[in-house]
Amino acid sequence: MPTVAARPRLRVGIVKMASCDGCQLTLLDLEDELLPLAERFEIVEFPEASSVRSAGPYDVLLVEGSISTPDQATEIVELRKQAKRLVTIGACANHGGIQALRNWSDHDAFRAAVYAHPEYVASLAQSVPVSELVTVDAELNGCPISPDQLRELLVSVSVGRRPQIREESVCLACKRRSVVCVMVSQGIPCLGPVTQSGCGALCPRFGRGCYGCYGPKEQANAVSLARAFAWTGRQDAEVARLFAGFTGWSGTFRSVAAAYGGPPGVIPYAVPAEPKGGPDDARD
Amino acid sequence: MVASEPPISGQPASLAAQAFRPGETGGSQLGADWFLARPNLGVLIDALRADGRTVVGPRVVDGAITYAEIESADDLPIGVGDEQAPGHYRLVERGDRRAFDYTVGPLSPKRWTFPSPLSLNVGTRDGRDVTFERVATETPRLAFIGVRACELAALGIHDRVMLGGPYTDEDYRTRRQGALVIAVNCSTSSSTCFCTSMGTGPAARGGYDLALTELDEGFVVRIGSPAGADLLARLPVRAADGDQRASAAEAVAAVAKRIGDPVPSAGLHDRLMAQFDSPQWAKIAERCLSCANCTMVCPTCFCNTVIQQSALDGSTSTSERIWDSCFTAGFARVAGGNFRSRPRDRYRQWLTHKFATWVDQFGSFGCVGCGRCITWCPVGIDVRAELLAIAPPLTPGREPAAPRPVAAAPGWYVSGRVVSVRQETSDVTTLTVGDVDDAFLAGQPGQFAMLDLPSFPQLPISISRFGRDTVDFTIRAAGPATAALTALGPRDEVGLRGPLGTSWPIERAMGHDVVIVTGGIGLAPLRPLIDSLVAQRDQFDAIRLYYGARTPSDQLYQEELRGWGARGDIDVQLTVDRADDAWTGPVGVVTHLFDRATWDGSRSVAFVCGPERMMEATVDALEARDLAPDRIFVTLERHMQCGIGLCGHCQIGRLFVCRDGPVFALAQLGDIFGREGI
Numbered sequence: 001m002p003t004v005a006a007r008p009r010l011r012v013g014i015v016k017m018a019s020c021d022g023c024q025l026t027l028l029d030l031e032d033e034l035l036p037l038a039e040r041f042e043i044v045e046f047p048e049a050s051s052v053r054s055a056g057p058y059d060v061l062l063v064e065g066s067i068s069t070p071d072q073a074t075e076i077v078e079l080r081k082q083a084k085r086l087v088t089i090g091a092c093a094n095h096g097g098i099q100a101l102r103n104w105s106d107h108d109a110f111r112a113a114v115y116a117h118p119e120y121v122a123s124l125a126q127s128v129p130v131s132e133l134v135t136v137d138a139e140l141n142g143c144p145i146s147p148d149q150l151r152e153l154l155v156s157v158s159v160g161r162r163p164q165i166r167e168e169s170v171c172l173a174c175k176r177r178s179v180v181c182v183m184v185s186q187g188i189p190c191l192g193p194v195t196q197s198g199c200g201a202l203c204p205r206f207g208r209g210c211y212g213c214y215g216p217k218e219q220a221n222a223v224s225l226a227r228a229f230a231w232t233g234r235q236d237a238e239v240a241r242l243f244a245g246f247t248g249w250s251g252t253f254r255s256v257a258a259a260y261g262g263p264p265g266v267i268p269y270a271v272p273a274e275p276k277g278g279p280d281d282a283r284d
Numbered sequence: 285m286v287a288s289e290p291p292i293s294g295q296p297a298s299l300a301a302q303a304f305r306p307g308e309t310g311g312s313q314l315g316a317d318w319f320l321a322r323p324n325l326g327v328l329i330d331a332l333r334a335d336g337r338t339v340v341g342p343r344v345v346d347g348a349i350t351y352a353e354i355e356s357a358d359d360l361p362i363g364v365g366d367e368q369a370p371g372h373y374r375l376v377e378r379g380d381r382r383a384f385d386y387t388v389g390p391l392s393p394k395r396w397t398f399p400s401p402l403s404l405n406v407g408t409r410d411g412r413d414v415t416f417e418r419v420a421t422e423t424p425r426l427a428f429i430g431v432r433a434c435e436l437a438a439l440g441i442h443d444r445v446m447l448g449g450p451y452t453d454e455d456y457r458t459r460r461q462g463a464l465v466i467a468v469n470c471s472t473s474s475s476t477c478f479c480t481s482m483g484t485g486p487a488a489r490g491g492y493d494l495a496l497t498e499l500d501e502g503f504v505v506r507i508g509s510p511a512g513a514d515l516l517a518r519l520p521v522r523a524a525d526g527d528q529r530a531s532a533a534e535a536v537a538a539v540a541k542r543i544g545d546p547v548p549s550a551g552l553h554d555r556l557m558a559q560f561d562s563p564q565w566a567k568i569a570e571r572c573l574s575c576a577n578c579t580m581v582c583p584t585c586f587c588n589t590v591i592q593q594s595a596l597d598g599s600t601s602t603s604e605r606i607w608d609s610c611f612t613a614g615f616a617r618v619a620g621g622n623f624r625s626r627p628r629d630r631y632r633q634w635l636t637h638k639f640a641t642w643v644d645q646f647g648s649f650g651c652v653g654c655g656r657c658i659t660w661c662p663v664g665i666d667v668r669a670e671l672l673a674i675a676p677p678l679t680p681g682r683e684p685a686a687p688r689p690v691a692a693a694p695g696w697y698v699s700g701r702v703v704s705v706r707q708e709t710s711d712v713t714t715l716t717v718g719d720v721d722d723a724f725l726a727g728q729p730g731q732f733a734m735l736d737l738p739s740f741p742q743l744p745i746s747i748s749r750f751g752r753d754t755v756d757f758t759i760r761a762a763g764p765a766t767a768a769l770t771a772l773g774p775r776d777e778v779g780l781r782g783p784l785g786t787s788w789p790i791e792r793a794m795g796h797d798v799v800i801v802t803g804g805i806g807l808a809p810l811r812p813l814i815d816s817l818v819a820q821r822d823q824f825d826a827i828r829l830y831y832g833a834r835t836p837s838d839q840l841y842q843e844e845l846r847g848w849g850a851r852g853d854i855d856v857q858l859t860v861d862r863a864d865d866a867w868t869g870p871v872g873v874v875t876h877l878f879d880r881a882t883w884d885g886s887r888s889v890a891f892v893c894g895p896e897r898m899m900e901a902t903v904d905a906l907e908a909r910d911l912a913p914d915r916i917f918v919t920l921e922r923h924m925q926c927g928i929g930l931c932g933h934c935q936i937g938r939l940f941v942c943r944d945g946p947v948f949a950l951a952q953l954g955d956i957f958g959r960e961g962i
Contacts, residue, residue, distance in 0.1 A: 036596045151596070159598040164591065168576065168612040171662075175580030176400045176607055178350070180390055183662050185347040185373045193575035193662045207346065218613040219627060221573045224852065228371065228663040231849045231856075233868040 010059040010157065013045035015079060017072045018099055018127060019065030022144035023090035024048045027062075029147045040158045056082030060157055066092040066099060066127045073124065073133060080134040087153060088130045091143040095215050096249035098143075100127040103249055105267040127249070138163060143213035143246045146198045167218045169193050170210050173201040182209055189229045189242055194220035194252070215247035222256040236260045317524040317532075321502040322381065324520050326357035328466070331518050332427040337464065340396055341429040342386065348373055350389040351396075354429070361386060368474035368655065369843040371664025371850040384430055384498045387474040388654050392435050392583035393428050397442065397459045400607040404590065408600045419602075421455070426463040431492065432470055433485030434477075434654040438583035439465070440491050444646050445586055464511060467492035471535040473543050475843055476655030478668055481547040484652045486539040497532035504532040538774070541703055541718060544752040547668045548677040549649070555675035556640045560632065564674045564822060569628035571663050571852035576609035578657035578667075579634065584650050585609070610634050639671065664850025673821050697736045697779035700724075702772050703754055708840050712805060713770035714748060714758045717778060724755050724783055729790070729812035730919065730947045733757070733782030734927050737772075740765040744924040744942070746809035747783060758808035758840065784927040786947045788813045788917060793889040797826040799911075801902045803874055803894030807831055807840045809919060809946075810893050814848065821853060826883065828855040832874030832898070836860050836867045874898060875905040885909030890916045900958040903950060913951035920945050920953075 014024050028049060030037060044054035061083035067073050080086055091097050102110060107125040111118035130136055140149050149165055156163040166172075170192035174181065182188040182204050190209035192201070196217040203210050216222065222243060229239045237260070243253040244263035257263060320328065332339045333355070342361050343352040349361045360383040365376040368387060378385065403419040431439075443460065446453040470479075470486035479485030488495045493512030496503040504524045507513045524532075579585040589608035594601040608615065611630045616623040624630050642650030651667075658666050700717040708714055724733070724747075732746040735757065743765055749756035761767040772778060790813065798817060802810050817827055829848065833839040839858065849856035857877040859870045870877065874894070890911055892902050899918050906916055922934035922941040929943030937956045939945065950957060 033596055040596055148593075152593075155594045155596055155598070158596060159594060166591075166612075167614060168609070169573070171575040171577045172580060172607070172609065172612070175390075175577065178391055178395060180346040180348045180350060181373075181577065181660055181662070182347075184371060184660050185375075190662075193573040193577070219574060221569075221571075221627065224571045224573055224663050227571075227852060228850065231846075235868065 009040060009042040011044050011054075011057065012041045012060045012062070012154075013054065013056065013058040013083070014043070014048070014062045015045060015064070016048070017063065017065030017076065017093065017130070018068035019090065019092045019097065021048055021064070023064045023093075023140075023142070024062075026089075026145050026147050026150055030151060033151065037154065041154065058083045058085075060085045060087060060154075063088050063093050063130055064090055066095075066097045067124070067130060067133055068099060068127045069123050071122070076130060076133050085137045085157065086130075086134065087138045087140065088136050089140045089145050089150070091141065091213050091215065091246040092127075093130045094139045094141055094250075095247035096127045096129050098246050100249035101244065101263060103127060104244070104262050109267045129249070140165075141196055141214040141247075142198055143211075146200075149198055166197060168197050169217045170195050170197045170199070170201050170204070170214070173197045173199070174204050177201055177205065179204050182207060183228075187232050189232070189234055189238070191225070191242060191245075194222045194225050195247075209242075211245050212243070212248075212253065213246040215250050216252040220252045222252045223259075226256045226260060230260075237264050240264070316507060317529050318505040318507075318516060318521040319502055319524040319528055320496070320505050320519060320521050325360075325383065325503065327519055328515075329354065329357050329429065331515060332429070332464065332466075335427075336425055337427040338424040339427045339429060340393070342384070342389070344375065347375060348389045349375065349386045351391040351393070351428075351430075357383070360384075360430075365472065366474065367843060368476045368659045369664070369850075370476065370658050370666045370847040371661055372843070372846050373659050380500075382498055382500070384468045384496070385472050387470065387472060387477060388432055388435065388656060390581050390656065390660055392581075392654075392656070393431060393439060393463075393465075394442070394583050396424075396426055396428075397439070397463065398446075398456060398586060399459075400588070401591075401604040402455060402606075404603040404605055406600055406602050409598065423455070423458045423462065426459065427466065428463060429466040429468075431465050431467045431488075432654070433467070433488045434479045434482075434652040435583055436465070436467055436488055436491040437479075437482075437484035437652040438654070441584045441646065441648060441650065441652070442586065444648070445584075448646070464515070465492045467495040467508070469495060469497040469532070469536045470539050471498055473539045474655060474659070475847065476658040476666075477543050477653065478546045478655060479653035480540055480543045481545050481549050481668075482649055482651055482653035483549065486543070487536045497536060499528060499531050499535070504528050538703065541754070542716070544754075547653075547671050550677070552649075552671070552675060553640045553643050555677075556636055556671070559674050560636075562674050564670065565628040565632045567822075567853065568631050568665065568670060569626065571665055572611075572627050572631050573663060574611045574613075574627040574630055575662060576611040577660050577662060578665075579609040579611060580607060581656040581660045583654060583656070584638075584652060587615075610637070635667065635670065635674070638667075663852060664847060666847065666851065669818060669821070669851065672819055676820070697734075697781050699777040700755075700780045702774055702776045702778060704774055705772065708758060709838050711762075712758060712760045712838075712840060714756050715769065715772060715778070716749075716751065716754050716756050717780065718751075718754045720753070720755055720780060724780065725750065725753065727755070727783030728787030729816055730787035730809055731783040731785050732809070732924075732927075732946060733780050733784060734924075735769060736779030736781070737765070737768050738779070740768050742779075742781075742925070743769070744784075744927060745769075746919075746946070748808040748811050749815065750812050756811075758805065758811075760805050781927065784924075785942055786945055788891055788947055789949075790816055792915070792917075793817075793891075794823045796824065796915075797883060797888040798824050798828065799878075799883075799885075799888045799890040799906070800827075800829045800831075801874055801878075801890065801892045801894070801906070802830070803832040803898045804834065804838065805840065806894035806898075806919075810891060811841060811844070813891060814854075818848070818851075818854075825887070826855065827853065828857070828878070828881075828883065830857050830859075830874050830877040832859045832861070832877075832894075834861045836864050873901065875901050878905070878909075883909075885911040888915065892916065893919045896921070896958070903957070914949050916950040917947055918950060918953070918957070919947050922946075 103126040153163045183190040188209045191212035192210035195212045196214040198214050240257045240260035244257040341354040344361050362383050363379050366386045367374045405416050405418050407416045446456040467488040492508040495506045587608045592601045638650040700720040703718040704716045706714040732744050734742050735745050736742045745757045748758040761770045848854045863871050920941050924934045924942040925931045927942045929940035934941040
């Protein structure tokens with residue numbers, strides 16, 4: 001059997017939809033590992049870093065950003081056909097991103113308020129995760145994604161195994177680092193208990209509550225956490241705002257935000273309800 | 285069947301002291317008491333550091349008293365204490381000179397004896413060959429200072445788990461063998477403590493090198509090992525005198541008494557193992573976040589996993605051990621499925637391991653009663669309450685009211701001794717009174733007692749809690765007699781007569797929703813009712829508590845209010861007449877708290893206590909919600925003197941409030957209730 005290094009290089013593409021480019025740049029943050037990376041991977045499409053373009057096919061296609069325009073909705077379907085493995089990266093691609101705040105409001109009213117000629121602006125009424133349109137093989141969470149997890153994903157593809165990405169809560173990361181719980185000791189509302197780890201508990205380490213940018217952890221009991229926030233004196237609007245952040249359009253967080261009246265400042269219309277049922281009803 | 289009450293403490297006494305350090309010196313001093321003056325505490329820490337030890341002790345870090353490396357006595361939390369309740373921790377500035385007047389924080393010695401991450405090895409693949417190289421980690425020579433009895437017990441458990449079986453953890457052995465342990469006996473406790481139930485504290489019974497008990501002027505020091513004796517020989521100590529030894533013993537005994545026995549552990553193993561199908565598991569899962577905080581802060585949880593980081597070319601991979609938790613989804617997952625797919629399964633796994641199957645495996649409970657899992661649960665799940673709900677003690681609750689004691693007759697005062705005093709608000713104080721007549725302990729929620737402080741008028745005071753062998757009285761200093769009562773301190777005596785009067789008919793509420801509406805100090809006679817409701821939580825449907833106070837700082841029992849609310853199965857709603865800057869809750873009368881609520885009054889039983897005007901408004905609001913008068917219970921306040929219906933002071937209509945009340949069904953009062961001038 002040939003060693004892994006002797007195999008042909010894998011073709012990697014990195015593309016973006018509606019997003020800020022921060023997740024793509026995480027690849028460049030791998031710095032010291034870029035050269036070994038180039039031995040295993042041929043980066044054929046990465047407009048952020050190189051003018052060399054390729055239409056595919058790709059062994060691995062990393063997709064950043066949410067689907068926010070009709071063009072993107074068409075493009076992602078075409079890209080899927082070109083990709084052996086499609087991996088979405090970041091809160092936008094996985095959960096709709098912060099731009100999904102518009103999903104709570106009447107889209108036409110927003111457009112009319114902002115643009116002189118709203119008819120020139122082609123955008124979908126909702127910013128949605130890539131997985132609503134095409135099959136996704138793996139997701140890397142975060143806003144932005146973690147370099148370690150990106151690295152692990154690439155290694156797993158290279159070695160030919162499943163990525164080992166822990167799906168537990170941020171709390172474990174806090175406790176392993178001896179971070180004192182900001183919620184219990186200071187009453188700061190923190191989404192850490194219901195949010196998937198990966199960030200190394202970045203915000204709690206600096207005395208902030210978790211913003212949930214990695215999205216709901218497995219079987220996240222956001223209902224119970226929201227109740228605890230309300231109990232510690234948070235008003236409904238604040239609870240809704242907390243859950244309606246970077247990953248607020250994910251099913252679990254969305255239903256809690258809705259139950260507490262939705263994020264502040266929306267131009268209301270009917271928000272589609274999530275199916276009822278707590279995390280304990282669904283089997284893993 | 286296994287031993288249900290395994291001896292948990294004491295046994296490792298000497299894993300640290302004897303097995304690891306079979307030194308010969310100083311053995312004759314084992315168990316002797318010495319006195320270290322307060323200014324010389326620094327000498328102790330300097331001596332440890334002079335030996336090249338890393339000294340780990342209590343330190344204020346990011347809003348908590350936790351363990352950290354300390355360099356001098358100045359790093360200790362001098363004058364700082366803590367307030368703990370389910371899901372709640374706050375520092376409290378006391379401003380005195382005491383260094384150890386706090387209860388355990390989020391970290392335990394586990395952080396150092398069983399670190400996470402721990403580098404294990406680097407594996408290399410070269411062609412067909414693989415090689416593994418152990419990563420040598422530096423293990424510091426540790427000295428722990430401030431270790432509590434519950435933590436000593438936890439270390440003992442880890443010793444058995446990691447060193448007592450056929451396979452041992454060598455990293456743990458190295459760290460543990462080299463560590464010196466300076467224990468501190470607890471002279472304070474938190475609402476979350478239950479070491480007494482688990483048989484581990486509050487007094488250190490072994491497993492230490494030195495044990496300190498803090499007094500105002502210094503420390504009584506007991507030697508627990510030859511290494512401790514060696515260390516002590518280098519400190520400026522003198523033999524402790526009788527007063528010092530007595531003060532130290534009293535301080536620790538008072539803590540034991542205060543904690544009581546919240547989770548009777550007799551037969552717990554079998555009781556719990558019989559409840560695998562309890563409906564309570566699913567109820568817990570409605571609140572449980574499966575966030576794993578309980579297991580991370582637990583000083584005995586040792587579950588761990590190995591994570592690997594591979595090089596991009598797959599040629600090498602580095603392994604590390606990190607703490608894992610049975611609450612994570614991946615913990616019991618195998619290819620094709622997950623053995624514990626639901627959070628309820630994981631909670632059951634954890635609880636039954638700690639309190640039952642651990643006994644089968646290691647001969648003791650896996651819980652030491654430190655209360656960390658209660659404090660650091662973000663939603664305040666209280667393991668004690670869950671144990672009581674799932675596996676209630678074999679003789680649950682109190683016996684029905686005892687025959688009326690003869691001691692009720694006027695003149696038959698017996699003395700009880702104040703055990704502790706708690707300032708609830710600026711003018712309200714709770715006295716916890718011990719050495720009381722057995723009749724008191726058989727009393728029922730809602731009953732009251734006559735209190736007699738010679739030379740002051742005798743006063744009727746409702747009983748605000750039944751401890752295992754104490755009763756609480758919560759008193760507002762409204763006049764000279766109440767002021768004298770609230771000025772009592774620990775060890776002062778007070779005359780008691782009772783318990784007297786009727787009690788809240790808890791049995792009427794079983795199988796129904798419970799609504800409790802109260803204002804101000806009216807919460808006091810309701811607290812033992814709430815204690816009872818909590819102890820048999822599954823006997824009732826929804827429980828709603830509506831409490832109004834003049835201002836936020838006039839709320840009684842704030843920690844407990846928080847704890848009840850954090851349980852998730854009691855709807856606690858608070859309001860104040862006047863807000864302060866920090867108050868974000870509602871302002872207004874208590875009935876506004878349920879003006880717009882949707883609950884069904886016809887399914888409810890209501891318990892109401894407060895100023896009469898407030899009760900009238902409440903009764904109107906409850907009746908408007910279809911609560912029948914025989915399901916609304918109120919307490920009346922009158923001038924009660926004899927307490928047994930013989931002096932006439934409290935008569936209203938056909939009733940004596942003292943004997944026929946103070947708890948009445950509204951139906952029983954008829955048109956007496958709310959009528960002016962009766």
